[in-house]
Amino acid sequence: MKSGTVAVIGKANAGKSTLVNVLVGEKVAIVSPKPQTTRDRILGILNREEGQIVFADTPGIYRQRNELTSLMMRTTENTSRGVDAILFVHDGHAGVKEDDAALMKKYAALGLPMIVAYTKIDIMPEERIPEDIKTLYEAGVVQDIYPISARKGKNLKRLLAAIYGMLPEGEPLYPENMVSDKGEKFMIAEIMREKILLKYDKEIPHGAAIVVNRFETREDGVAVVDLDIVCEKRNHKAILIGKQGRALKETASFARQDMEKFLGRKVFLTVYVKVREDWRDKGKMLRELGYSGEE
Numbered sequence: 001m002k003s004g005t006v007a008v009i010g011k012a013n014a015g016k017s018t019l020v021n022v023l024v025g026e027k028v029a030i031v032s033p034k035p036q037t038t039r040d041r042i043l044g045i046l047n048r049e050e051g052q053i054v055f056a057d058t059p060g061i062y063r064q065r066n067e068l069t070s071l072m073m074r075t076t077e078n079t080s081r082g083v084d085a086i087l088f089v090h091d092g093h094a095g096v097k098e099d100d101a102a103l104m105k106k107y108a109a110l111g112l113p114m115i116v117a118y119t120k121i122d123i124m125p126e127e128r129i130p131e132d133i134k135t136l137y138e139a140g141v142v143q144d145i146y147p148i149s150a151r152k153g154k155n156l157k158r159l160l161a162a163i164y165g166m167l168p169e170g171e172p173l174y175p176e177n178m179v180s181d182k183g184e185k186f187m188i189a190e191i192m193r194e195k196i197l198l199k200y201d202k203e204i205p206h207g208a209a210i211v212v213n214r215f216e217t218r219e220d221g222v223a224v225v226d227l228d229i230v231c232e233k234r235n236h237k238a239i240l241i242g243k244q245g246r247a248l249k250e251t252a253s254f255a256r257q258d259m260e261k262f263l264g265r266k267v268f269l270t271v272y273v274k275v276r277e278d279w280r281d282k283g284k285m286l287r288e289l290g291y292s293g294e295e
Contacts, residue, residue, distance in 0.1 A: 001050065001051040001052070001169065001170070001171075001172075002050055002051030002052075002053075002164050002167040002168070002169060002170070003051050003052045003167060003168070003169075003170040003171060003172050003173055004052075004053070004054065004083070004084030004085060004166075004167035004168055004170065004173075005043075005054040005055075005056055005082075005083040005084050005085075005173070006053055006054065006055050006056065006083060006084065006085045006086065006087050006163060006166070006167075007056045007058060007079050007080045007083040007085075007086050007087070008020055008055050008056060008057045008058060008087050008089060009058055009061070009076065009079075009080055009086055009087070009088050009089070009107055010060060010061065010088055010089035010090060010091070011060055011061045011062070011090075011091065011100075011103070012035035012036060012037075012059075012060030012061065012062040013033070013034075013035050013060060013091065013094075014060060014089045014090060014091040014119060015089060015091060015119040015120060015150060016038070016057055016058070016060065016089045017029035017030065017031045017037065017038050017042075017057055018031050018150045018151070019089060019117065019119065019148075019150040020042075020044040020055045020057045021044070021150075022150045022151075022153070022156070023044070023046055023053075023055065023150075023156065023160065024044040024045065024046050024055065024179055024180075025046070025179075026044070026179045026180070027262065028042055028043075028044040028057070028179060028180040028182070029042045029044065029057050029190075030190045030191065030193065030194035030197075031194070032194060032197035032198055032205075034197050034205060034206070035060060035062055036059070036060065036062060036069070036072070036206055037060075037194070037197060038057060038058065038059050038060060039059055039068070039072055039291065040059070040075065040182075040291075041056055041057065041058055041059075041075050041076075041079050042056075042057045042180065042181070042182055043055065043056055043057075043174075043180055043181040043182070044057060044179065044180055045174050045178055045179050045180065045181075047172070047176045048160075050164045051164060051167065051170075051172075052172040052173060052174065052176075053160075053163055053164065053167065054173055054174065055087070056079050056083060058075060058076040058079050058080070059072035059073065059075055059076050060076075061073070061076060061103065066280040066281045067280060067281045067282070067283060067286060068280040068281075068286060068291060069280075071286060071291050071292065072291075080107060080110060081110065083112065084112070084113070084166070084167055084168060085112055085113040085114065085115075085163070085166035085167060086107050086108075086110070086112050086113070086114040086115075087114075087115060087117055087163060088103075088104050088107055088114060088115070088116045088117070088143070089116075089117045089119055090104070090116055090117065090118050090119065090145075091119055091120055092118040092119055092120050092121055092124055092128075092129065092132060092147065093119075093120035093121075093123050093124045095128075095132065096132045096135045096136060100136070101135075101136050101139035101140060101141050102139075104116060104136070104141045104143070105140055105141060108141075108142075108143060113166035114143050114166075115143055115144045115145070115146060115159075115162050115163070115166065116136075116141070116143050116144070116145040116146065117146050117148050117159055118132070118133065118145050118146060118147045118148065119148055119149070119150060120149065120151075121147045121148060121149050121154060121155075122149035122151055122152045122154065129147050133145050133147075144162060146158060146159045146162060184215070184262075184263065185212050185215045187262060188212055188215060188225055188227070188259055188262075188263075189210040189211070189212050189227065190210075191255055191258045191259050191262060192210045192227060192229070192252075192255045192259075192271070193205075193208060193209075193210050194255075194258075195251050195254045195255040195258070196208050196229065196240070196251060198254075199247070199250070199251050199254070200239065200240070200247075203236075204231070204236055204239055204240065206280075207231055207232040207233070207236060207279075207280065208229055208230065208231050208236075208240070209229075209230040209279065209289045210227055210228070210229060210230070211227060211228040211230060211289065212225065212226070212227045213226045213227060213228060214226035214227075217265075218268075221265050221266070222265065222266045222267070222268050223259070223263055223265055223266065223267045223268070224267075224268050225259065225267055225268070225269045225270070226270045227269075227270070227271055227272075228271075228272050228273070228274050229271060229272070229273045229274070230274050230275075230276050230279060230289065231273060231274070231275055231276075232275070232276070232277060232278055232279060232280065233275065233277070234275055236275070237273050237274075237275050240273050241273055248271060248273065251271075252269055252271045255269065256269045
């Protein structure tokens with residue numbers, strides 16, 4: 001059987017996490033329309049008759065603006081060097097920009113088996129697909145390119161067959177009943193952050209981190225979750241809470257429903273908002289909040 005780890009690499013908002021979730025068949029990573037949604041390396045594990053694929057979903061490649069972004073890019077770079085193959089995800093809907101081919105060739109130069117998933121073909125003109133692929137080939141991208149739609153499930157069987165074709169023979173790396181390396185506490189925090197990304201605009205979501213202070217199950221089976229939303233500025237705190245606390249109540253309710261769906265049981269959720277000035281640029285605070293870039 002085939003078994004190995006595949007780094008899922010690409011620009012921010014290319015659709016990496018959506019694709020991993022669909023391929024694995026479980027929500028192992030949060031998704032939103034905003035860049036920098038994925039901050040950590042997250043493993044999504046697919047077990048099939050052909051073998052086991054361990055997808056390493058990575059932070060989207062993004063221009064470094066602060067120490068947090070720098071750590072995220074370090075996570076992506078470190079992950080790309082410790083795998084069996086690379087799945088480069090390109091946002092077809094966004095077209096082909098000057099640096100796209102250069103980025104693909106950069107990872108191809110690592111010498112690992114690599115293919116390109118050209119995503120979001122369900123929301124773009126079909127005639128543009130061969131034009132873009134031709135542009136990439138002429139720019140020196142020699143890897144096989146697979147036009148796909150994760151949302152619609154188009155061409156995913158072909159993509160999976162190609163991924164299995166890149167992997168070595170071997171025994172499974174993880175137990176067959178395991179779908180991710182992240183535990184429930186991590187996903188609870190990520191679900192809260194996902195709802196903030198979806199509800200708030202501009203810089204608020206990117207300046208928010210989640211700290212789960214308490215996560216336990218009562219005798220009646222209810223999960224008790226006590227968490228902090230950490231933001232960078234006092235005016236951000238006011239926006240997160242909203243007039244008479246309405247915004248925070250709505251966001252927490254939204255998050256609680258998803259937490260209950262994920263955990264399969266009722267959740268009693270308590271949320272506080274705290275300010276830690278410019279935490280994204282302070283190494284000590286980043287480490288305290290669980291960001292190290294050492295994946």
